[in-house]
Amino acid sequence: MAPRPPGPGDPAAPYDGLGHHPRPCGAHRPDRSPPLTQLPSPRLPVPENSLPAPSPAKITVVIATQLKPERLGHLTAMYGSLTRQQVPWEAVVALDSADPARLPAPLAADDRVRVLPLPRPVGAACARNLALNEVRTEYVNWADDDDEFSDHAMAVRLRVLEATGVGWCAEYSQDLYPDGSTTL
Numbered sequence: 001m002a003p004r005p006p007g008p009g010d011p012a013a014p015y016d017g018l019g020h021h022p023r024p025c026g027a028h029r030p031d032r033s034p035p036l037t038q039l040p041s042p043r044l045p046v047p048e049n050s051l052p053a054p055s056p057a058k059i060t061v062v063i064a065t066q067l068k069p070e071r072l073g074h075l076t077a078m079y080g081s082l083t084r085q086q087v088p089w090e091a092v093v094a095l096d097s098a099d100p101a102r103l104p105a106p107l108a109a110d111d112r113v114r115v116l117p118l119p120r121p122v123g124a125a126c127a128r129n130l131a132l133n134e135v136r137t138e139y140v141n142w143a144d145d146d147d148e149f150s151d152h153a154m155a156v157r158l159r160v161l162e163a164t165g166v167g168w169c170a171e172y173s174q175d176l177y178p179d180g181s182t183t184l
Contacts, residue, residue, distance in 0.1 A: 055136035057090040057112065059154055062135065064127035065145035067098035074146035076104045079113075081148040086155045092116055092134045094127035148176070 061082060065075060082089060090112040093103065100117050107113045116131050128142060139161060141154065153171060160169045174182040 055090055057088040057137050058158055059087060059089045059139045059141055060135045060137045061089060061091040061141045061143050062094065062128050062131045063091060063143050063145055064094045064096055064124040064131070065098065066096045066121075067102040067145075071145050072102070072104055076106060078143065078145065078148050079104070079107050079110075081150075084151045085149065086152065087158050089154060090114070090137065092131045094118060094131040096124065096127045097121040146176075 063075075063078070065071070067075075079091075082091065091107075092114050093107065094116045095103075096118055097120050098117075100115055103115060108115075114134060116127075116134055118127055118130065122130070124144070132140070139158065141157070143149075157169050157171065160166070172184060174184055176182050
């Protein structure tokens with residue numbers, strides 16, 4: 001029996017050079033696939049009015065979420081930690097195939113929070129990457145829907161970034177458990 005030719009979604013399917021990848025965003029790339037740096041990158045004109053408008057914020061927090069009922073309280077707490085930051089911020093919430101009507105009211109009412117509804121599930125990593133198109137600030141901070149920032153987290157990060165010129169910085173994080181205990 002002859003092997004069948006690779007088709008869409010098949011790991012052996014070739015990249016067609018037109019922006020059509022054989023696998024959806026977030027799919028596993030086997031070792032035999034060429035690294036992304038070797039793939040051709042077609043240049044498409046970007047209309048001036050399609051770019052996000054400038055923002056007075058210094059940092060955009062990109063949050064991917066599926067708005068699962070058991071995580072909505074965490075997302076609201078995360079938003080609360082954003083409101084305590086000392087630097088101007090905005091957030092882009094990438095809804096990974098979730099109904100925007102389920103967004104907690106405090107987030108939905110805040111003009112600093114923009115929503116990117118994605119029509120089908122793509123996974124957290126791909127949702128975050130798609131949300132990058134909506135970023136209007138020089139700095140980006142990734143966050144999960146169950147993260148919380150310490151009160152000075154963004155100010156410290158911004159100070160390090162602007163003072164040193166490094167390309168990125170990180171801070172430790174802790175997992176918070178329902179009983180209030182934490183682990184690094």
